[in-house]
Amino acid sequence: METDPYDTRHSSSPLGRTARGAGGWLRRHPLGALQILLLILVLIVIAQNLETTSIDVLFWTLASLPKLVLILISMVVGALVWEGLRRKLLKPDRARGATVTSRTHP
Template sequence: MEPDPYDSPRPGSKLGRAAKGGGRWLRRHPLGALQILLLILVLVVIAQNLEPTSIDLLFWTVAALPKLVLMLLSMVVGALFWEGLRRRWLKPGRRHGATPKDTSATSQTRP
C-alpha cells in the first residue's frame, strides 16, 4: 500500500498561516461585522430602487420620482401617522391598564 501524499506533513505557506487567525476580528467585533453586513444590504436595496417611476395621487401625477424616494416618503408619512394615533389614544397615564394618580392627597401641605 502506497502512502497518501496528502497525509504527509507539509510546511505551511504564509497565506495558510495568516488564514489561521483570520476569524479573530470577527470574534472580537461581532457588532461591527453585523453593521458591515447591514450596510451592504442597504446599499443593495438602494442600487435596486434608483429607477424613476410615476405615481398618481387623486388628480395629481408625480412623474420621474425614484422608487427609493417614494419608499422613504411613505415610511415617514406612516411613522408620523402612527405617532399621532399613539399620542391621541394612548395617553401616558392610560398605558397598560394604569389608572391616573390622585394628586389631591400629595399636594396638601401641613400647617
C-alpha cells in the first residue's frame, strides 16, 4: 500500500502541523476577526478622505478642512438632531409625567 504524500493526518513535518491548525484562531475568535476587518475598513476610509476641501454654508466658507473632519462633524450633528427629535417626538408621555402603568390600567 502506497502512502499519500498530501495526507496531513499522519504527517510529522512542521508544514503538516501548520496546515492542520490553519484557521484555528479564526474559529476561536470570530468576533476578533470581525473587529480586525472593520478596523482595516475604517483605516481605508480614513486614508481616502484626508484631502482638504472647502464647503460653503449660506454666507460662510469653511476652507481647507479635511473631508474626514467634515464627515465626522456631519455625523455628530446628525446624531444630536436625531437624539433631540427622539426625546421630543417619540416619547411625549414621559415629558408630561405619565408612566406606562398609568396608561395601561385605568
